[in-house]
Amino acid sequence: MEKLGEYLRENREAKGITLEEIEQVSNISVTHLRALEEGQVHLLPAQTFTVGFLRQYARCLGLDPEDVVLRYRTAAQHEGGHPRDRSIEKVGRGRRRSIWILGASLLVLGLLWVLLYPGTEMTEERVRSIRMPRTSLKEIKKQQLREELGLVQGVPSENGSASEASAGQEGRDGAVGENMPGSANTGTVEVIVQALEPAKIEVMLDDEPGYEKTLDQGDRHPCRANSRVKLQIEDGSGVRIFYGGKVYENLGKKGDVVHISFPPEGAG
Secondary structure, eight states, rough: HHHHHHHHHHHHHHHHHOHHHHHHHHOHHHHHOOOOOOOOOSSSSSHHHHHHHHHHHHHHHOOOOOHHHHHHHHHHTTTTTTTHHHHHHHHHHHHHHHHHHHHHHHHHHHHHHHHHSTTTSOOOOHHHHHOOOEEEEEHHHHHHHHHHTBBTTTHEEEEHHHHHHOOOOOOSSSOOOOOSSTTTOOEEEEEEESSSSSSSEEETTTTTTTEEEOOTTTTTEEESSSSSSSEEEEGGGEEEEEEETTTEEESTTTOOOEEEEEEEEOOO
16 A cells, blocks of 8 residues: 555655645545555545545556556455455444344343243133124124114104104115114104215205205205105115115216115106
């Protein structure tokens, strides 16, 4: 490294260039430039930066940058590499060793905890105690419909008595009872429209003029008439209808306009 420094200094002095002038052109401090010429590698940054300094130094003197870098690499190889790079590598090895020791210690502690801590054995009784109760899909659907309509067993809903609320039993086609709100067995036609997403409907009760209703997601709109309820729904997939103890949904594809009446056409 000292020979490389002498080579650089001799070329600089031969051309009458000062270290301060090189500093102004290359933005390399005089301290680092002097360390290059004196072979004081321990004062230089890591090897990558030192190589960059040498290339800029060589260009300022009109020397071949690659030749200067080759001289530096050859000298560094003979001297065992850049001292700062060796210290960084040593620190890296130490960190990796510490991580391995920490991981092994945690593993040992975990095994000791499992083997020595009382009560960690999962007995058959404990397993049974944490199992979730099984509920059929049929019961879940029925409970969801009751909650959506405010039907709680033994508690009167907004549109029916306590006896009506507790009388609903699921039929073969997914109905939740003949006496739930929306039933046609009360002497009038009762329909409930529930919005699964923002929806717009037009309602006609008996022979009265129709009216429009905009529903937000989750809203329910009750419709009651003496003989017939007619609905025009802008998006048949966006609503659910309760009538006569049955649930009507998926009335059309997304965006389909649906016309439907209750009682259904042809019903007695």
